[in-house]
Each structure stands twice: as C-alpha cells, then as structure tokens.
Amino acid sequence: MDLDDFVAKPFLERRARFAQRLAGLPCLLPAGSARARNYKGNPFPFRASSHFLYLFGLPLEGAFGLFDGRQWSVFAHPPDADSALWHGPLPALADLARALGCPVQPIADLARSLPPKTATIASTAHETCEAQSELLGRAIKPGTAEAVDHPLIDTMIDLRLRHDGAAIAELRLAAEATAAAHAAGMRATRPGLREDAVRAAMEGALMTRGMTVAYSSIVTVHGEVLHNNHYHHPMRAGDLLLVDVGAETPGGWAGDVTRTWPVSGQYSSTQRDIYDVVLAAQKATVAGAKPGVRYRDLHTLAASKLAEGLVALGILRGDPQELVADGVIYLLFPHGIGHLLGLDVHDMEDLGDRAGYLPGRARPGEFGIRYLRLDRDLEPGMAVTIEPGLYVVPAILEDPALIEKAKGRLDRQRLAAFSDVRGIRIEDDVLVVAGGDGHEVLTKAIPKERAAIEAAMATV
Amino acid sequence: MDLDDFVAKPFLERRARFAQRLAGLPCLLPAGSARARNYKGNPFPFRASSHFLYLFGLPLEGAFGLFDGRQWSVFAHPPDADSALWHGPLPALADLARALGCPVQPIADLARSLPPKTATIASTAHETCEAQSELLGRAIKPGTAEAVDHPLIDTMIDLRLRHDGAAIAELRLAAEATAAAHAAGMRATRPGLREDAVRAAMEGALMTRGMTVAYSSIVTVHGEVLHNNHYHHPMRAGDLLLVDVGAETPGGWAGDVTRTWPVSGQYSSTQRDIYDVVLAAQKATVAGAKPGVRYRDLHTLAASKLAEGLVALGILRGDPQELVADGVIYLLFPHGIGHLLGLDVHDMEDLGDRAGYLPGRARPGEFGIRYLRLDRDLEPGMAVTIEPGLYVVPAILEDPALIEKAKGRLDRQRLAAFSDVRGIRIEDDVLVVAGGDGHEVLTKAIPKERAAIEAAMATV
Numbered sequence: 001m002d003l004d005d006f007v008a009k010p011f012l013e014r015r016a017r018f019a020q021r022l023a024g025l026p027c028l029l030p031a032g033s034a035r036a037r038n039y040k041g042n043p044f045p046f047r048a049s050s051h052f053l054y055l056f057g058l059p060l061e062g063a064f065g066l067f068d069g070r071q072w073s074v075f076a077h078p079p080d081a082d083s084a085l086w087h088g089p090l091p092a093l094a095d096l097a098r099a100l101g102c103p104v105q106p107i108a109d110l111a112r113s114l115p116p117k118t119a120t121i122a123s124t125a126h127e128t129c130e131a132q133s134e135l136l137g138r139a140i141k142p143g144t145a146e147a148v149d150h151p152l153i154d155t156m157i158d159l160r161l162r163h164d165g166a167a168i169a170e171l172r173l174a175a176e177a178t179a180a181a182h183a184a185g186m187r188a189t190r191p192g193l194r195e196d197a198v199r200a201a202m203e204g205a206l207m208t209r210g211m212t213v214a215y216s217s218i219v220t221v222h223g224e225v226l227h228n229n230h231y232h233h234p235m236r237a238g239d240l241l242l243v244d245v246g247a248e249t250p251g252g253w254a255g256d257v258t259r260t261w262p263v264s265g266q267y268s269s270t271q272r273d274i275y276d277v278v279l280a281a282q283k284a285t286v287a288g289a290k291p292g293v294r295y296r297d298l299h300t301l302a303a304s305k306l307a308e309g310l311v312a313l314g315i316l317r318g319d320p321q322e323l324v325a326d327g328v329i330y331l332l333f334p335h336g337i338g339h340l341l342g343l344d345v346h347d348m349e350d351l352g353d354r355a356g357y358l359p360g361r362a363r364p365g366e367f368g369i370r371y372l373r374l375d376r377d378l379e380p381g382m383a384v385t386i387e388p389g390l391y392v393v394p395a396i397l398e399d400p401a402l403i404e405k406a407k408g409r410l411d412r413q414r415l416a417a418f419s420d421v422r423g424i425r426i427e428d429d430v431l432v433v434a435g436g437d438g439h440e441v442l443t444k445a446i447p448k449e450r451a452a453i454e455a456a457m458a459t460v
Numbered sequence: 461m462d463l464d465d466f467v468a469k470p471f472l473e474r475r476a477r478f479a480q481r482l483a484g485l486p487c488l489l490p491a492g493s494a495r496a497r498n499y500k501g502n503p504f505p506f507r508a509s510s511h512f513l514y515l516f517g518l519p520l521e522g523a524f525g526l527f528d529g530r531q532w533s534v535f536a537h538p539p540d541a542d543s544a545l546w547h548g549p550l551p552a553l554a555d556l557a558r559a560l561g562c563p564v565q566p567i568a569d570l571a572r573s574l575p576p577k578t579a580t581i582a583s584t585a586h587e588t589c590e591a592q593s594e595l596l597g598r599a600i601k602p603g604t605a606e607a608v609d610h611p612l613i614d615t616m617i618d619l620r621l622r623h624d625g626a627a628i629a630e631l632r633l634a635a636e637a638t639a640a641a642h643a644a645g646m647r648a649t650r651p652g653l654r655e656d657a658v659r660a661a662m663e664g665a666l667m668t669r670g671m672t673v674a675y676s677s678i679v680t681v682h683g684e685v686l687h688n689n690h691y692h693h694p695m696r697a698g699d700l701l702l703v704d705v706g707a708e709t710p711g712g713w714a715g716d717v718t719r720t721w722p723v724s725g726q727y728s729s730t731q732r733d734i735y736d737v738v739l740a741a742q743k744a745t746v747a748g749a750k751p752g753v754r755y756r757d758l759h760t761l762a763a764s765k766l767a768e769g770l771v772a773l774g775i776l777r778g779d780p781q782e783l784v785a786d787g788v789i790y791l792l793f794p795h796g797i798g799h800l801l802g803l804d805v806h807d808m809e810d811l812g813d814r815a816g817y818l819p820g821r822a823r824p825g826e827f828g829i830r831y832l833r834l835d836r837d838l839e840p841g842m843a844v845t846i847e848p849g850l851y852v853v854p855a856i857l858e859d860p861a862l863i864e865k866a867k868g869r870l871d872r873q874r875l876a877a878f879s880d881v882r883g884i885r886i887e888d889d890v891l892v893v894a895g896g897d898g899h900e901v902l903t904k905a906i907p908k909e910r911a912a913i914e915a916a917m918a919t920v
Contacts, residue, residue: 035495036584037507038712038803039810040602042675044504045689047497084855085794088685124496126586142500193668200667204660208653210692215502225548229505232670252498334545343498350499395544 003091003099010166011057012101014159015072018055021155022067025148026115028135029055029065032128045212049128050343050350051121051156053252056100062107064135068115073103075110111135119152121145124350143352157355160342162381167342168431170253171383174214175429175442177247178255181205182446185219185243186456189235191263195219196231202245211247214254214345218244223260223423224391226335237264240271242423246345254345256385257443258427265457267450270418274390275450277309281388282426282448285337289378289386289430290438296361296375299337302388303329310390314414328406330368331396338385339373341429346373347383367402380434383442389425392418463551463559470626471517472561474619475532478515481615482527485608486575488595489515489525492588505672509588510803510810511581511616513712516560522567524595528575533563535570571595579612581605584810603812617815620802622841627802628891630713631843634674635889635902637707638715641665642906645679645703646916649695651723655679656691662705671707674714674805678704683720683883684851686795697724700731702883706805714805716845717903718887725917727910730878734850735910737769741848742886742908745797749838749846749890750898756821756835759797762848763789770850774874788866790828791856798845799833801889806833807843827862840894843902849885852878 031052034043048059056065056074063076074097077083079090097104105113114135122140123129132140145153163171181202188201199219206212220228221235223242235241241263246255260275262268267275285302307320307329315332316323323329340347340356348355353363356374364370374384392415396402403410429442447453491512494503508519516525516534523536534557537543539550557564565573574595582600583589592600605613623631641662648661659679666672680688681695683702695701701723706715720735722728727735745762767780767789775792776783783789800807800816808815813823816834824830834844852875856862863870889902907913 035497035504036602037504038510039584039806041809042805044495044497045676050498081855081859085853086685086687088682088688088690089855124499126590130586142496194670196670197668200664203667204664207660207663207691208657210654210656216505222548225546227546228548230548231667345502346499349501393545395541395549399541 003095006058006099008057008099008101010164011055014164015055015102017159018155019067019072021158022152024069025119025151026069026117027067027119027152028114028132029121030123030128030132031056031060031063031065032123032125033062035125048252049123050252050348053343054156054160057251058100059252060096064107064110066110066113068113071102073105074100075105075107075113078106117148119149121149121153121156121351143350153351153354157348157351160348161340161355161376162379163342163383163431164381167253170249170251171255171341171429171431171442173249174247174253174255176445177206177209177211177249178245178257178443179445180209181245181247182243182257182259183456185245186261186447186453187459189241189261189263189457191235191237193235194231195221195233195235195241198235198241198243199231202243206247209247210250214246214248214256218242218258221263221422223425224393226391235263238268238420239263240421240424242425244425244427252343254341254343255443256341256345256427256429257446258387258389258425259446259448259453260424260426261453261457265454267454268420271421272450273313274418274421274424277306277313278388278390278424278426279448280309281305282386282428285386285388286428286430286439286441287437289384289432291378291380291432291434293378294375295337295378295384296372298386299369299372300324302337302386303333306333306388306390315411315418316409317411318409323409326405327366327368328409331402331406331410332390332392333388334368334371334391334393334396335389336369336372336374338387338427341383341385349373378432380432382432384430384432385427386430387425387427389423390421391423392421463555466518466559468517468559468561470624471515474624475515475562477619478615479527479532481618482612484529485579485611486529486577487527487579487612488574488592489581490583490588490592491516491520491523491525492583492585493522495585508712509583510712510808513803514616514620517711518560519712520556524567524570526570526573528573531562533565534560535565535567535573538566577608579609581609581613581616581811603810613811613814617808617811620808621800621815621836622839623802623843623891624841627713630709630711631715631801631889631891631902633709634707634713634715636905637666637669637671637709638705638717638903639905640669641705641707642703642717642719643916645705646721646907646913647919649701649721649723649917651695651697653695654691655681655693655695655701658695658701658703659691662703666707669707670710674706674708674716678702678718681723681882683885684853686851695723698728698880699723700881700884702885704885704887712803714801714803715903716801716805716887716889717906718847718849718885719906719908719913720884720886721913721917725914727914728880731881732910733773734878734881734884737766737773738848738850738884738886739908740769741765742846742888745846745848746888746890746899746901747897749844749892751838751840751892751894753838754835755797755838755844756832758846759829759832760784762797762846763793766793766848766850775871775878777869777871783869786865787826787828788869791862791866791870792850792852793848794828794831794851794853794856795849796829796832796834798847798887801843801845809833838892840892842892844890844892845887846890847885847887849883850881851883852881
C-alpha cells in the first residue's frame, strides 16, 4: 500500500459523522484477515471488510477500528522482519497514524483498551468472529447481532445508504473500468472460442488498471442460469453471450453491469425481438428512478413493461398488469430488478434485509419477487442497479406448480420460435440525484443499443 | 461439472488403497464450502479440500466423504430448484453415485451414519471445522488433530507423498499450462507497461485453458520481496521482472514455476553475472535430485553453489562451505530450496511439518534454513520444486544482528556494483523417478537459459 497516495479527508469526515450519531456508544470494527484457500499459507487475495473500508479506507489486514465513545483509533500489526521479507515492509504504526489521521496502536493493546458494552458488526468470516467473540466476551457469529449492536448497525446503514462525494467518485472509477472491460469483451468475442477467452480479456482489462472483479464474472452462452460461473462452453455463431462483469476499485467500490451480445456480431431477428423488449423495459425503469420512488414499484414497472413486450410478441397472453399481479411474468423474469450498489456489489447484504428493506417492509414470499433485494424509497445519493432480463429456464418451465400459475397465458409453442434466446439481461448502475431527471446512469458509456453493440464488436 | 467426462478409476483405486491401510478405522473427509469474500452471497470461487479431491476427484461443495470402516460413501446436497435457477442444475444423487462409483446419500443422513470414534482431518476453514465438530461431537479447529486422527493423517501423507499415474498426468497438465502462461508473459513484457499487464497476459492464458492460478501470482520488479503480490509498478528498461506463476488444473493439481527475465528483452552484464550464478546452482541441484537423496542436502548443495558463484564475483569472501555452515549465504538466499508439489502448491502444508519432515527430523531454527519446508529422503513419485534465488533485501542488509554473522565476508561495496539486480529466482517442478537420472523436470519446456528467454521475448 502506498500511504503517500492516501487521502484521509473523506474518512475523517465519515468517522466524524459516525461519532456524532453514535452518541458515545463504543464500537469495534474488524478489517478481517485473508481467507485460506487450500491451506493457511495460500490464501485468497485479502479483501477488507466493507464497514472498515468505509471508515478507514485502507485494507489493513488483521486490524480493528475502535470508537471508544470519544475518539476513533486503529489497532494494527506492527511491522516485523519476517513479514517484511515475505510480503514487503509494512508501514510503521506512526506513519500509519499520520496517514489515517487518528491514533494507531499495536494490536496487542486492543484487549485492554475496550470499553464495556462495545458494539460490533459480526464479520462474514468465522475466524474473525472468533476474534471478536474473544475480545468482547460474547458469542459472535456471521449474521448475528445483539441489542447493543443495533444502533451501530443502523448508523452504518444510514450512512452507507446515501453516498458522499468520495463514494460517488469511487463508483465512477468502477464504472469507467467496467466500461473498458466490456469494450474488451465485445472485441474478444468470436465464434469458435470458448467463453473463458472473453472472460480473460475482460478480467485482464481490469487487472491492467490495478482492479479486480467485484464478484465472480458471468460470461456465458447459458444466460438462463442466473449466476453461471462456468466458462468452458464454446461460443457458436448463433449464440447470445450474457456478460455480467463489474470492476472493484482498489478502494473496494463496485461496478455491476450486464450486457448481452451476439457471438457472431449480429443479432438474429428473434434475438432482436426479445432484446428490444428487455431494452425497452430497462430504459423505462431507469427513467422511473428518482427520489421518492419506491424501489419495489420500479420492479413492478419493469415486470409490466416486460409483460407488455411479450404480449406484443405473442409469447404471453392477457393484460400485462394481470400477468404481473398473478406472477406469470416471473416464469420468464425470475429475479428482482436490482439492488443497492456501493462497497459491496449487493451493498450491505451482510446485514440482511435490514439494509435493503425499509423498516416495516418485508420481503414477499412469492416466486420471482421473493428475490427482490431492495425495497426502500429512493433518495439522492443512493446507487442501485436496474437489471431486467428474460430467460428460458428449464427448471421453471418443467415445474408443473409454477406453470399452473400461467393458466394457459404462456404460449409455449410461440416461445419455442425464439429458441436462440436462452437469457438476456441488461443492467446499468444508476445514481439517484436531487435535480434534473432524478438519476444519472453511471455506466452510460457502455453500449446497450443493438447497433452500438454491433459497432463495438466490429472494431477488432 | 460435467459428469460424462469424469474418470472414476484413479479415485476408486486410491480409495481402495486407503481402505486397506485404514484397517477398519472410520473416517470423515469434508469437501468444504465456498468462502465469503465481503458477504456470504459473494464468495471466492469454491476450492474443494485437497484431501477430498485426492479421494473423490469432484469438487462437491458442502459434501463429505465417509469411510465407515468397510466402505466409502459420499454425502452430498440433493439438487433443488432454487439452486438450479441461480447456479445451474446439480446432478441427481444417483447420477453422482454412478459417476463416482460409490453410494451417494443426502447430506441430511450423514449425522446418523457416523460410526463412533470417526477420524477426520480438520478443514482449513473455520466454518467447515464447526460442521466437523458438530458431526463428530468434539472440538475441531484448523490445524488440530487428536490421537484418533493420526492414523488417517499419516495414511493421507503416505499416499499423497508418492504420486500415482493419474496424479503425474495432472502435474504434466499443470506444467503445460504453466509453460503457456510463461510464454505469454515473456511476450507481453515491455518497458513502460506496468507489472499487471504481464500478470493479465499470464492469468488470461490459464483462464482460456479452463484453469486458474495455484497461488497468488508474483509478477514484480521487486523480486526482493519474496511473496510480492503487488502489481502496480511500472516496468523500466533496466529492470528484471521476477515471475512466479503456476497453473492449477480443474482437478486441483498445481504447477509452480519462477523465471526472471529482463524487461528490455536483454540482460545487462551485471544481471547476467548473477543470473548465471543462480542458474548454475539450480541446474546442479536439479541434477542432484534422485531417489535416496535427502532433500535438506539438496538445499545445502544449492546454497554452496550460490556461495561459490558469489565468491567468484567478489561479493562474498571465504570458503563456500563455511559461508553456508555459518549462514552467511542466507543473507542473500533467505529461503528454502523448495517444497513438495501436488494438489497443493506446498503440498499438504495444512498438515504442518508432519508432511514435509520425516518423523524424527525437525525444522532448524536458524535464519534462512528455518524456511526450508521439506526434509525427507526423495523417493520415486515425489514431486518437488527446486528454486534457488539471490536477493538484495534491505530488511536483511540493514539488520545488524544478521550482518554481524558475515564477519566482513560480505563485500557491500562490490554488491552495490550489481544494483540492477534486486531478486532473481529460477524454479522448476521436478518429479523423482526410479531409473535414468533419477528425476524428470516437468517444466523443462519453459525457457531458462538466458539466450532462450531473450529469444522467447523477441517473438512478439
């Protein structure tokens, strides 16, 4: 890590805002540690806790941030010779303190520095939870919280929900790199190669920018598997390639974009028809994103637009609103319209629906909409994805209980005419703003009109 | 996973051999589960336990292998609709059983199927250890073992130490892909780019072969940091690039190769001098690898050859054997000559020195040689790395206690004349065989003579 390049100001401001809200509640936030792959000495690349990154900005492995009720400090591992030899010199704690703008003490002093009744947020890693349990003298597991923790958690949600200037700058950086990756992916696609050739081009474009993927890339001719992490299929001329790839900045902020492009460089007429239904729904939903709008209503809007388009194509029959109300549309659009975006690609999903759902709102239990990860009213500074899609999923279409819902309103024969479409999704990252249209599409540089995609693919 | 391509025979044979040795001892082996990155729904790519892979060959997330004292079976998650939608259809347990050649039962039946006093190997993941603890009714943590577990652990070590034909075939596959990655890296290197451009080319070459990295790549102009996982430095014409990158096959087997090449495509005269010292030591050590040879003696041989070369260059003074015996050479070669190679890049390092050190041999405590990960007598079927290196490490050269050892035998002024060398390592994967030279270099296709590297870099 290069401390000279580190700008502490946004983090000092966040910690100050946080301290004000906490009103004297002491709290402890672990950065976490690298997670073993096949053995401890061969870990996955270290990814610090998003809560820690939000307040301190540096991925300090094994460190803890402590608010003792009055001030913030960090407890970190002092540099040692062995670690300098193997992993490079660590900064002296005094240098770290200067960079962070808060006291930094050796980790060995943490236990005796903890005030009673210190709140915490359970790590997503069991080993870090064990350290938290030991320090705080109570059982802590991933996902659990006690009464003392709730004010801390709610403060974290409250601040991270609405992005400040520094956060928005990071999201723009992620969007830019994501755009470069998608451009590289479009150029790298050609019949006869395998999916992983496109993945390599895209992840390579991120790597050469010093970034990584915010989540496991989806690069697949089988877009009907929603989180498909296999890359071994050959790409044939008639296939669509569904590509859901997003950058993570060195600061930890995520981009999350899906495009669906034709392997041959040209959409077939059936692919065009379905693509345009998804694109129209996506644009209408993005246009609807503005302060005060309930996110669930955007989901319903997208579902209605998709239903409308499918009725026009003869694949569904009936009134679009009813097709949504009866859940028929979810047979072909079996997921939510999107989610919060920030330091996590599904921002704050480690806190469960406490972050994504406004208090008093609960996640519906019905198929399709039960996958909706967000139901808050939009506010300026929130970043969300808008990602409608249409999929032909055998597991759904062969499920009699689900199909029964359709009561004949799904024309299977007509659907079969579109057999060169298995999955199409179009996803952008949208920042809600106060003025103008009420939103800004952070990822607008990535082509999504058919002609623009075909043109980008032709510039090899 | 494509069950049609799966060949069960080697795993059936290993399980049979294992059962024979276990003599009725029941044992339980977890495959493990995907590890959360920033939250549970955003995990790192799943990497199954090497012990499980060794016996069953398939990365069955969340599954357990059980030897009940008479026969092997697997307990796995039955397919469900939600998982089919998000992650693709899982095979039916009956299909899995057919592919594996052993009974497969639902995971829910595992608890009631466990014989008393079942042995296990603690997972490297705390969450999997929790599942093991609950199933076996005793506290299990990463790295711990009770008396009942030792026969299982020793059997595992005994079998995994000497590779069978299927294992050797996998190691050859890893070596081939590693060769392709190094070729791509040499071609991608040029002044003005950053280290991560070379990393992207190399990891991309692995990705397009359906492989991943066996460990975090090292691609650095700062080779003096032994496990340097930063990639942001610009590559300048006078720099050497130290590249330690190895493939992991879909079956989980590792390659592990280091080459050090000049960013400009041409070594300087000072770089040539040091390179040739390392190369001569590496070749002599590889030549010495044969059945019956103690690995620690290979380490000493390498150290002596390095000392010899540095004496010839005037960097060290005195008798090479004494420079090794007194530890002076370790000021510039501060690590072990290599390690076991197999399903883990440091094979079975999760079992500690129990795997790497012959019973009765202990790891020395002195600087330098304390990093030697292996001290067994070589046997046919063992695969090891041979990886001498020379490094100018500020943390060592500025340590008065370490420098005191040299008693004037390190000529700092002469060393300063080689200031365009910070770290050079040359590493191959070597299989010990019964006949001929007593070994086979699995990674011999990767250029390591200076002229061959310069030629490979010129073919852009």
